[in-house]
Amino acid sequence: MTQASAFETDFWKDANLRKVWDEIVPGEPRKTIPYKLTLEAIQLYCRSVGEDHPLYFDEAYAKTTSYGGLIAPPSIHILLMFACTPTDDWMRTPGTINAGQSWSYNKPARPGDTITLQARALDKFIKRERLFVVHDNVFFNQHGDVICSGRGQTIRPA
Amino acid sequence: MSTSFEELAVGDTINGPKFDVSRESIRLFCDGSLDYNPLHLDDDYMKNSFGKTNFGGIIMHGMNNFGLITRMLTDWAYPAGAIQRRLETRWLKPVKPGDTITPVGVVKSKQSTQKSRWVLIDVLVRNQRDEHVAAGEAMVEFPLSGSTVA
Numbered sequence: 001m002t003q004a005s006a007f008e009t010d011f012w013k014d015a016n017l018r019k020v021w022d023e024i025v026p027g028e029p030r031k032t033i034p035y036k037l038t039l040e041a042i043q044l045y046c047r048s049v050g051e052d053h054p055l056y057f058d059e060a061y062a063k064t065t066s067y068g069g070l071i072a073p074p075s076i077h078i079l080l081m082f083a084c085t086p087t088d089d090w091m092r093t094p095g096t097i098n099a100g101q102s103w104s105y106n107k108p109a110r111p112g113d114t115i116t117l118q119a120r121a122l123d124k125f126i127k128r129e130r131l132f133v134v135h136d137n138v139f140f141n142q143h144g145d146v147i148c149s150g151r152g153q154t155i156r157p158a
Numbered sequence: 159m160s161t162s163f164e165e166l167a168v169g170d171t172i173n174g175p176k177f178d179v180s181r182e183s184i185r186l187f188c189d190g191s192l193d194y195n196p197l198h199l200d201d202d203y204m205k206n207s208f209g210k211t212n213f214g215g216i217i218m219h220g221m222n223n224f225g226l227i228t229r230m231l232t233d234w235a236y237p238a239g240a241i242q243r244r245l246e247t248r249w250l251k252p253v254k255p256g257d258t259i260t261p262v263g264v265v266k267s268k269q270s271t272q273k274s275r276w277v278l279i280d281v282l283v284r285n286q287r288d289e290h291v292a293a294g295e296a297m298v299e300f301p302l303s304g305s306t307v308a
Contacts, residue, residue: 009194048183048190049225050175053233066239074242075228078221082192094196095208098220102246157208 008087017088021131021156024090024121032117035083039111042072045079071108077148080109080139084117091135095157099132103150107141114142122151131156161238163275163300166265172279174230174261179218181255187222195219218253223283223292227261231279231296234263240277240300247281247294258286263296275300 008014046056051073054061062070085091109115116139123134133156138149177183188194196203197217204215224247231242253259263279270276276299283292 007192009188009192011194011196045190045225048187049222049229050177051225051229053236055236073225073228073232074245075221075225078191078193078225092195094203096195097197097208098249100246100248101221101224102244104244105242 007083011092011094014087015092015094018090018093020090020093021124021133021158024124024133024156026121026123026134028120030089030119030121031086032084032119033086035080035115037072037076037080037083037109037111037113037115039070041079041083042070042076042109042111045076046073049075067108069110071110074103074105074108074148076109077103077137077139077150080115080117081137084115084139085119090133090156091154093157097155099153099155101150101152103148105148106146109139109141109147113147115147116140116142131158161234161240163238163240163268163277166268166277168265168267170265172230172234172263172265174226174263174283175233176258176260177222177226179222179253179255179257179259181216184216184218184222184255187219187225191219191221193219193221213252213254215254218255218257220247220249220292223247223249223253223259223261226259227263227281227283227292227294227296230261230263231281231298235298238300240298242296243276243299244297245281245294246296247292249292251285251289251291253285253291257291259283259291261292266295274302 119137121133122136125132135152139147261283263281266278266280279296281294
């Protein structure tokens with residue numbers, strides 16, 4: 001649980017520093033931080049959705065597969081999104097509602113990888129009085145390989 | 159019991175795992191995903207309305223659906239040597255503690271391209287009342303034999 005204890009879990013902290021919908025500039029890069037993805041973090045995420053495939057847990061098995069070793073499930077970007085962004089990032093704003101996501105997967109993330117994120121808002125709009133932001137995210141490993149890329153929409157607190 | 163691209167047919171079903179949602183499962187997802195938004199933690203906060211919506215209590219992370227759909231797809235794809243390449247989802251209804259959700263996939267189409275083969279799958283997550291809580295589409299690659307994956 002070292003990941004969780006080092007991480008600021010009070011999303012109200014620094015809430016006043018975060019950009020509101022009005023201040024979010026589409027096209028402007030978000031501040032991101034490199035993150036060392038540990039086996040422990042992968043397996044904690046796995047347990048939270050009931051993932052039990054041996055590719056995530058059994059190194060001896062994983063070595064016999066075409067992956068050649070342990071990997072993370074594709075959906076690990078759910079964790080990486082918060083792990084690679086600072087506490088004043090607007091994705092943490094309390095009341096942020098996820099309205100949909102699409103992700104493309106290239107290479108699997110692996111335990112020990114140092115993950116970096118390139119992210120920005122791509123668009124923002126108002127629909128039925130709700131404040132939407134479209135975000136665009138790409139995760140890379142330490143070799144510069146794309147792990148996955150995705151687009152999401154959130155509804156911002158008014 | 160693995161699937162091959164040749165044998166797959168439009169309409170084939172992929173049955174996903176049943177998932178019991180509780181305050182504990184939501185809390186564990188907070189720790190697993192590092193998403194500690196009070197939507198998922200704070201009952202007092204959830205007495206507020208969000209625009210026109212009042213959820214009446216904490217709700218499950220939408221991305222918990224996404225993770226569960228992924229688990230269904232990869233558990234189906236790995237034994238066939240196939241790779242999950244894309245997943246698009248949208249949320250239709252909030253999921254709350256006490257709900258049981260189950261994802262399902264239905265093969266929508268198959269397509270060969272210059273260098274590989276692809277299967278498009280409609281995905282859906284239902285709750286115990288048979289209501290649709292999430293829907294989307296996935297794309298799984300079935301590499302030509304002899305090509306290397308990963």
